[in-house]
Amino acid sequence: MTDGLQEFDALAADKRIDDGANYQWRVAARPVGNVVPTDFEWAVTDIPEPGAGEVLLKTHYLGLAPVMRFYMQGTGAAGERVLEPGDVIHGRGVAQVVKSRHPDWREGEMVQGQMGWQTYKVSKMTDQEKFWRMPPNDLPAALGSGVLGMTGLSAHAGLFACGDPRPDDIMVLSGAAGGVGSMVSQMAANVVGCEVIGMAGGAEKCAFIKEHGCSNAIDYKSENIPDRLDALCPDGMDLYFDNVGGETLEACLERLRLHSRVVLCGSISEYTRDEPFRLSNYTRLRATETRMQGFFVYNHVDRWDAVMEDLAGWIHDGKLEPVQDIEQGFQNMPRALANLYYGRNVGVQCCSVRGEPEEWN
Amino acid sequence: MTDGLQEFDALAADKRIDDGANYQWRVAARPVGNVVPTDFEWAVTDIPEPGAGEVLLKTHYLGLAPVMRFYMQGTGAAGERVLEPGDVIHGRGVAQVVKSRHPDWREGEMVQGQMGWQTYKVSKMTDQEKFWRMPPNDLPAALGSGVLGMTGLSAHAGLFACGDPRPDDIMVLSGAAGGVGSMVSQMAANVVGCEVIGMAGGAEKCAFIKEHGCSNAIDYKSENIPDRLDALCPDGMDLYFDNVGGETLEACLERLRLHSRVVLCGSISEYTRDEPFRLSNYTRLRATETRMQGFFVYNHVDRWDAVMEDLAGWIHDGKLEPVQDIEQGFQNMPRALANLYYGRNVGVQCCSVRGEPEEWN
Numbered sequence: 001m002t003d004g005l006q007e008f009d010a011l012a013a014d015k016r017i018d019d020g021a022n023y024q025w026r027v028a029a030r031p032v033g034n035v036v037p038t039d040f041e042w043a044v045t046d047i048p049e050p051g052a053g054e055v056l057l058k059t060h061y062l063g064l065a066p067v068m069r070f071y072m073q074g075t076g077a078a079g080e081r082v083l084e085p086g087d088v089i090h091g092r093g094v095a096q097v098v099k100s101r102h103p104d105w106r107e108g109e110m111v112q113g114q115m116g117w118q119t120y121k122v123s124k125m126t127d128q129e130k131f132w133r134m135p136p137n138d139l140p141a142a143l144g145s146g147v148l149g150m151t152g153l154s155a156h157a158g159l160f161a162c163g164d165p166r167p168d169d170i171m172v173l174s175g176a177a178g179g180v181g182s183m184v185s186q187m188a189a190n191v192v193g194c195e196v197i198g199m200a201g202g203a204e205k206c207a208f209i210k211e212h213g214c215s216n217a218i219d220y221k222s223e224n225i226p227d228r229l230d231a232l233c234p235d236g237m238d239l240y241f242d243n244v245g246g247e248t249l250e251a252c253l254e255r256l257r258l259h260s261r262v263v264l265c266g267s268i269s270e271y272t273r274d275e276p277f278r279l280s281n282y283t284r285l286r287a288t289e290t291r292m293q294g295f296f297v298y299n300h301v302d303r304w305d306a307v308m309e310d311l312a313g314w315i316h317d318g319k320l321e322p323v324q325d326i327e328q329g330f331q332n333m334p335r336a337l338a339n340l341y342y343g344r345n346v347g348v349q350c351c352s353v354r355g356e357p358e359e360w361n
Numbered sequence: 362m363t364d365g366l367q368e369f370d371a372l373a374a375d376k377r378i379d380d381g382a383n384y385q386w387r388v389a390a391r392p393v394g395n396v397v398p399t400d401f402e403w404a405v406t407d408i409p410e411p412g413a414g415e416v417l418l419k420t421h422y423l424g425l426a427p428v429m430r431f432y433m434q435g436t437g438a439a440g441e442r443v444l445e446p447g448d449v450i451h452g453r454g455v456a457q458v459v460k461s462r463h464p465d466w467r468e469g470e471m472v473q474g475q476m477g478w479q480t481y482k483v484s485k486m487t488d489q490e491k492f493w494r495m496p497p498n499d500l501p502a503a504l505g506s507g508v509l510g511m512t513g514l515s516a517h518a519g520l521f522a523c524g525d526p527r528p529d530d531i532m533v534l535s536g537a538a539g540g541v542g543s544m545v546s547q548m549a550a551n552v553v554g555c556e557v558i559g560m561a562g563g564a565e566k567c568a569f570i571k572e573h574g575c576s577n578a579i580d581y582k583s584e585n586i587p588d589r590l591d592a593l594c595p596d597g598m599d600l601y602f603d604n605v606g607g608e609t610l611e612a613c614l615e616r617l618r619l620h621s622r623v624v625l626c627g628s629i630s631e632y633t634r635d636e637p638f639r640l641s642n643y644t645r646l647r648a649t650e651t652r653m654q655g656f657f658v659y660n661h662v663d664r665w666d667a668v669m670e671d672l673a674g675w676i677h678d679g680k681l682e683p684v685q686d687i688e689q690g691f692q693n694m695p696r697a698l699a700n701l702y703y704g705r706n707v708g709v710q711c712c713s714v715r716g717e718p719e720e721w722n
Contacts, residue, residue: 162650245644258660264647278639283606286625286655289523294647299619 004034005342008335011037015331017119017354019058022047025117025333027085030073034341039072040334041086048122055100057111057121061145061326062093064336064349065179066268079130079298080114089117091333093353094134094144110134112144117333119353130301137312139322146179146348147315147322148308150297154265155183156307157300159192162293163239163263167193170233172252174198175243176214177205178340179348180265182323183311184241185213190319194239197232199225199248201343208346212321226251236260244269246277253284264294268341323347328355365395366703369696372398376692378480378715380419383408386478386694388446391434394635395702400433401695402447409483416461418472418482422506422687423454425697425710426540427629440491440659441475450478452694454714455495455505471495473505478694480714491662498673500683507540507709508676508683509669511658515626516544517668518661520553523654524600524624528554531594533613535559536604537575538566539701540709541626543684544672545602546574551680555600558593560586560609562704569707573682587612597621605630607638614645625655629702684708689716 017023021044028041050056071090074082080090093115100107102125113131115121125131134144146152158180159165171188175181176198188194190213198214200206206217218228225248229237238260240252245267252262262285270277285292300307314320325345327336330353339345378384382405389402411417432451435443441451454476461468463486474492476482486492495505507513519541520526532549536542537559549555551574559575561567567578579589586609590598599621601613606628613623623646631638646653661668675681686706688697691714700706 264644267644270644276641278641279643280637280639282640282643282653283625283628283631283655285653287657289654289656289660291652291654292643292646293650293652294644295650296648299650 004036005335005338005344007037008332008338011040011334012329012331015042017330020047021045022118022120023330024088024119025330026088027072027083029085031069035069035072035334035338037334040089042331047120050099050101050122052101053103054122054124055097055102055105057095057115057123058098059093059095059115059119059121059330059353061142062091062115062117062330062333062351062353063145063149063151064091064333064340064345064351065151066266066271066340068337069271069341079128091115091117092130092145092150094141094149095121110141110144112149119330132304135305135308135312137308137316139312139315142324142326142350142352143322145350146324147183147320148311151179151348152183152311153300153304153307154295154297155180155187156310157295157297157303158241158263158265159184159187161300162295163241163261165192165194165239169194169238170197170236170257171195171239171241172197172199172229172233172237172255173214173241173243174220174248175266175268176200176209176217177346178243179345181241181243182209182212182347183320185209186320187213187314188239188241189213189215191314197229197237199244205346212323220248226254229255239263241265242267246270250279250281253279253281253290256284256288256290258288260288260290262290262292264292271341324350327351330354365397366696366699366705368398369693369699372401372695373690373692376403378691381408382406383479383481384691385449385480386691387449388433388444390446392430396430396433396695396699398695401450403692404449408481411460411462411483413462414464415483415485416458416463416466418456418476418484419459420454420456420476420480420482420691420714422503423452423476423478423691423694423712423714424506424510424512425452425694425701425706425712426512427627427632427701429698430632430702440489452476452478453491453506453511455502455510456482471502471505473510478691480691493665496666496669496673498669498677500673500676503685503687503711503713504683506711507685508544508681509672512540512709513544513672514661514665514668515656515658516541516548517672518656518658518664519602519624519626520545520548522661523656524602524622526553526555526600530555530599531558531597531618532556532600532602533558533560533590533594533598533616534575534602534604535581535609535613536627536629537561537570537573537578538707539604540706542602542604543570543573543708544681546570547681548574548675549600549602550574550576552675558590558598560605566707573684581609587615590616600624602626603628607631611640611642614640614642614651617645617649617651619649621649621651623651623653625653632702685711688712691715 246269607630
């Protein structure tokens with residue numbers, strides 16, 4: 001391997017966790033460009049004791065999202081504290097209440113919320129921390145760190161609240177093999193009835209997305225995106241769900257139909273540029289009366305229960321196959337994050353903190 | 362005067378029209394940058410005779426819009442024929458049926474539609490030409506070339522169909538003294554109940570817009586737009602109605618509130634750049650869940666009657682003062698168009714083809 005990820009394997013090689021301490025990953029340095037191993041600091045502290053009104057939580061799964069690089073850079077932490085070097089990295093996950101001195105929470109309960117990159121946490125379980133009980137849906141707890149977590153809420157909010165998808169829409173979707181993308185493609189095709197053209201990198205991912213909602217795939221690593229779009233949707237698209245930004249967004253803006261919609265979910269292709277990307281053709285929104293809308297998942301948490309009921313229902317109905325890409329072991333959290341920027345993950349990137357056997361994926 | 366407009370006065374100086382011929386302005390050369398007198402060709406032809414099923418129309422007023430420079434360049438002519446050098450320039454206006462061999466139109470009727478820059482036209486009055494009878498609203502016919510013409514439809518569609526304005530919204534509006542802007546500001550303030558912050562160039566225009574719906578004005582020629590926005594709406598805006606694009610759009614995208622809206626109406630500051638403007642901060646739409654939407658007025662013509670009824674009603678109610686800036690005489694059409702790019706007009710730029718005395722403005 002010559003892609004930089006092997007350095008993350010070396011970072012993890014001498015590290016293991018156990019139940020005798022609290023293990024943490026902290027910000028060592030603010031990332032410049034892509035994350036590198038020296039951006040992360042491994043720390044071992046005592047397991048904290050819960051005080052009155054507090055619980056002790058034990059982490060089982062943590063979810064990874066592209067935004068975490070921004071957290072480490074001290075930006076993008078809407079609703080969370082801005083991180084400084086030395087701080088535990090933000091991250092939501094699935095945990096169990098192992099001690100409780102809080103009247104509303106009992107030992108053994110499974111929860112999901114803001115754990116941070118650590119194996120234990122003491123919490124007052126305030127609203128601000130956004131902890132929720134895992135819903136009783138007979139689905140694996142691991143899904144709470146991804147498909148039934150913030151990634152699922154993002155996919156649902158982006159597609160339904162922003163994208164206003166309609167049956168028979170031609171939807172183009174970038175990042176189709178990723179966490180949000182693999183959910184959006186299935187929901188658009190199987191719940192709404194859209195024709196989905198997905199973009200992904202490499203033959204393997206393109207085969208994957210064609211089994212998960214996409215009727216056609218564009219391999220952005222080996223194919224010319226504008227040419228392929230012209231071939232696959234010669235009359236343009238009704239909906240573009242953007243996970244990548246950059247020139248791909250520009251190519252789609254050139255191929256919009258009347259009253260189309262553009263959902264701005266992410267722009268991962270822009271995150272490691274030195275200069276901000278500058279969009280040359282936003283005025284294309286005019287002639288086609290296109291609505292381009294961004295969304296921020298934390299603005300949608302008040303709809304959490306209803307969204308999770310939708311998602312669990314579609315999983316049970318076979319309309320949404322939950323796909324999580326699970327790194328085994330807390331020591332591999334930095335690599336799990338790097339996977340996102342290297343385009344390595346298929347489905348939602350998560351980490352099984354304690355490396356349990358995993359039925360899903 | 363040293364601003365280039367005096368050359369247009371020289372262009373007009375030796376030209377006059379009468380009822381003995383059809384006078385025309387044609388494309389002489391495709392404009393490069395701003396329009397210049399040598400882009401226009403004066404032509405005199407015979408008054409055409411209507412055949413069976415046709416009418417002869419006599420032009421009284423013509424409206425001017427920034428898009429006309431694009432028509433002359435051979436672009437932007439959605440719904441109209443692409444212009445080549447030698448063609449009569451596209452333009453809508455108010456005319457009278459002076460001969461009719463068409464069963465549905467009688468002599469003396471006033472109409473508005475695609476006349477082109479000429480003093481007579483023979484028409485089959487097909488749907489494609491988009492001719493309408495002037496509505497019976499007891500308002501001056503001149504308004505049909507602007508406030509009650511395509512400019513009015515643009516202002517209405519942009520504000521209501523795209524902007525979704527709400528009472529107490531803080532709306533920022535660029536180009537507030539212009540044709541669309543002077544209508545949008547009054548409708549937003551007086552019909553909807555928004556607080557409108559307008560931008561215009563120069564003290565005189567700023568005084569004007571404060572008498573036409575704007576509670577505050579920013580003079581973009583002498584003031585720093587970001588600083589003034591920070592002072593006038595420190596918590597940001599709910600709605601930005603964009604007539605200018607460029608850095609002004611960027612400054613507003615930095616100052617959006619949650620669930621705000623951006624209406625892309627025009628980008629006149631970008632039209633004469635050599636390179637397309639490249640928007641550096643479109644990703645600001647994400648954190649605030651802002652909806653940025655363009656519109657194209659020709660997509661709204663099916664709502665013509667209802668929109669005109671709204672506008673005429675608001676004029677009668679005193680909520681909308683119609684402001685038209687009327688050049689006198691067909692020979693001044695090139696100058697009337699140049700006024701737009703030089704920021705000279707206040708209100709909707711029109712031309713009284715026959716230079717009649719004009720009660721309005």
